[in-house]
Amino acid sequence: MNLKSVWKLLNTFHSSSTQGLTLAEVLIGVVIAGIVIGGSGYGLAAITAANRTEEARVDRRMEMSRALEFVSDEIKSARGIARDPASVIATQAPDFTLPSGAQILLAISSSKASQSIIYYLAAPPANSVWQGPQVLYRWGPSFDAAGNYSNPNLPREWTYSPLLDLVANTASPDAENCRTTGVAADQVQIPTNNANRRGLFVCLDDIDRNQGRLASLQLSSEINKVIGGNERLDLSTQAFARNIISGSSGAGLPPGLLDPSGDLIVPDDVGLRFQVLGGAMQCGNGSNIDVATKLFLTAPGATTVQERPLDPNNPLNLDPGTVERVTVESIARGGSCGFSGPRVSTGPNSARPNDFLVLKNGDSVPSGYVPYNNQAQIDAFLRPVLGPDGRIRIRDNQLIYLFELAGGRPGQSTFDMQDNVVLVTVNPEQVAETP
CATH class of the missing domain: 1.10.287 (Helix Hairpins)
Structure with a gap:
């Protein structure tokens, strides 16, 4: 009525x-x-x-879709995704600290950034505008107006930025399980334990020994309906790392390539070229001391080390997939003063870890080293790679080793850090010319 x-x-x-x-x-x-x-x-x-509920549902799906699209785009431009992201932080993202209680999901290795880009879930801070129960965060370089990384080689400036709010505490009951068991087991799940899955988890496949390339992202969020309580919304997508390699285009060193010990940890798809740029070492009477360079190579999966001398007049190329770890060593070969035998090597077992330096594009020439017996200064051997501002101007996919063989400490007459200078180029087939 x-x-x-x-x-x-x-x-x-x-x-x-x-x-x-x-x-x-x-x-x-x-x-x-x-x-x-x-x-x-x-x-x-x-x-x-x-x-109102329908408006909230549409808005939430748009926010979820934009977040997954953002993550997917970053994966697509990457080299690969760590299969165990927590284990690679120390080497691939040493400037990143995982917040207490957070769950790391992705460590994305990009040839355009000096460290891996990290995605993780964490509860929102107290008294913040974020509602939770989980927030998706990103740690990585910022973007310029054109959408390119603005500070890819300055990880200490990277921020912990919230990307998506209202991520569920648990995975959706309807989420598909990763193929980790049975005959079709060809994926790794992040996190590995189903009980630890939150509102976003990853199924990773196409895996080599360290990383995968095809990631399935399964996201679950919630909205608060005006009538009837909460409603769960699910969304999923896939993204494939396209393995953009370093080269003359200006791409950088693969994250984790330079180990803190000075060794090179080499991904499967990376080739290297080693080249002696020069150096000088003399006796007190002015006669020269010969310096040799050796590489100690560990093949993928191998337990033995192969020794390879580096000809000072001919670069040495190592093809992709042939080496997993490289130790660089310089050795004094004697002279009229009988000074022979001292050696300095990179690596965790180095007896003289303070007697070598590694320089990258944009670094300043090391100061405080006085050349022994009126030899040439460090910058004389670096002159081919110095810019007008006096800084190192090599490609972003190159680095330089400086070795001091006589020993001592900075400030002493024999400690001049220019006994041997070695240039390393990543994926040299992409470089048209040397510096």
Whole structure:
């Protein structure tokens, strides 16, 4: 019954009696009108609530879609994705610190950034605008107006940025399990334990010994409906790392290539070229001391080390997939002063870890080293790779080793850090010319 019907009924009561409405008739009319008005109000509230819920659902799906698209784009431009991201932080992202209680999901190795880019889930900070229960964060370089990395080689400036709010505490009951068991087991799940999966987890396949390239991202979020409690929304996507390699285009060193010990940890798809740029070492009487360079190579999966001398007049190329670890060593070969045998090598077992330096593009020439016996300064051997500002100007996919063989400490006359200078180029087939 609508208001028109109620009015008609009241008119009928009025016309049937010249004495007016009785109290009972008035009460009946009031009750009927209240029921009609109340029902109409509830219907209007329900329609309004449904509209607001649908708007929230559409907005949330758009936010989820944009976040997954952002992550997918970063994966697509990467070399690969660590199969065990927590284990590579120390080598591939040493400037990153995982917040307490956070769950790391992705360590993306990009040839355009000096360290791996990290994605992780964490509860929002207290009294923040983020609602949680989980927030997806990204640690990585910033972007310029053109969408390119603005500080790819300055990881100490990278920020811990929230990317998506309202990520669920647990994975969706409808989420597909990664293929980690049975005959079709060809994926790694991050995190590995199903019980630890939160509202975003990763299935990673196409795996080599360290990393994968095809990532399936399964995201679950929640909205608070006006009527009826919470509603879970699920979204998934796939992204393939396209393995963009370093080269003359200006791409950088693969994250984790330069171990903190000075060794080179080489991905499967990376080739290297080693070249002696020069150096000088003399006896006190001015006669020269010969210096040799050796490489100690560990093949993928091997336990033995192969020794390779580096000809000072001919670069040495190592093809992709042939080496997993490289130790660089310089050795003094003697002279008229009988100074022979001292050696300095990179690596965790180096006896003289302070007697070599590694320089990258944009670094300043090391200062405080006085050349022994009036030899040439460090910058004389670096002159082919120095820019007008006096800084190192090599390609982003190159680095330089400086070795000091005589020993001592900075400030002493024999400690000049220019006994041997070695240039390393990543994927040299991509470089048209040497510096």
